[in-house]
Amino acid sequence: MLAPYACHPDASRGRLSEERMSTFRSPFQRDRDRIIHSSAFRRLKHKTQVFVEHEGDYYRTRLTHSIEVAQVARTIAGVLGLNSELAEAVALAHDLGHTPFGHTGEDALAELMAPYGGFDHNAQALRIVTRLERHYADFDGLNLTWETLEGIAKHNGPVTGPFADPKHAAEPLPYALAEANAMWDLELSTFASAEAQVAAIADDIAYSHHDLHDGLRSGLFDEADLEALPVTGPAFAAVDRLYPGLERMRRRHEALRRVFGVMVEDVIAVAKNRLAAAQPASVEEIRAMEGTVIRFSKPLYQELKAIRSFLFTRMYRAPSVMVERARVTAVLRGLFPLFMARPDLLPADWREAVDQARDDVTLARIIADYVAGMTDRFALQEHARLLGGGEAPLRE
Known part of the structure; x- marks a missing residue:
């Protein structure tokens, strides 16, 4: 039985x-x-989470991360x-737009695309599901429901308007997001459904949990370090x-499964309290609220900030990781x-779009689509083949 404020x-x-x-679904x-x-989605299996995909079989990739996010989202929802x-669909789609090499790759591509409208992985996910997946006879993209598209666009909160993140308020709307919104108004100034909010918090829970696992396995820190931190210390x-x-x-x-449980149980308790207080009668009332209903409690949020600060210093910006980031x-x-100078080097099925490009902006966006879709190892292989004298690999 779905609650009245759920997406029916x-x-x-x-x-x-x-x-x-559909008859059955x-x-x-x-x-x-x-x-x-x-x-x-298949390509996510060879896209990095923190460590580059080839660095170890036990580290999370974007695919395993997305599966873990979906599991948390299903539970909370x-x-x-x-x-x-719906919560699971948004969770599984939330990282589709990621470049090779995770946030490092996104930062590099955003810098390269700055003259052509920038690059944002959330917006790119929308571009993928509305345009770039071309398998169906009747339409480009996946022809997803409005609710799933809205969740992809706004799971981290409103993109425009008074409740948008002030850090991005002065920035122009990412072109891929603007294109999708022009096709179908996603009401970017409001909050998303509670299901999309669940997908967003599930992302936070999953990476906070598995980055501790991966950091320990990598040797960048050890259990004694975590015993000195909030949440993880009491768990050990x-x-x-x-x-x-x-x-x-x-x-x-x-210990880490207890950390996981603390986060999930906290979110559920806070959501139940906020929903009981607000008594929303529909998903539209959820969207019209002046804040999220799915969030961490203030005490736990502060404790998680301490853990994330630790991870930033000891893992995300560790010297060995920074060397790989530079590479x-x-x-x-x-x-x-x-590729901008030699678009003829693109695969044949991409050159048709290149031939129709009207200007450098259109060309750059086609090349960004191609490069962003690469897996870690394919990007490394192509760089070696085209710029480093390596042998030509099989194309993906």
């Missing part, structure tokens, strides 16, 4: 290109399934009476009380201008 599938605003309803189930079967299928202490002398890897896992930045800085 029979009340969906539909799809941009009208389709017959709800509209949001179809969205989820189309995302899973998309080319962009189910407890709150929300539509878990609780495991030691219950399981004295536990083997190291089991101790680590038991992969150079890869994109080499490939993008090369």
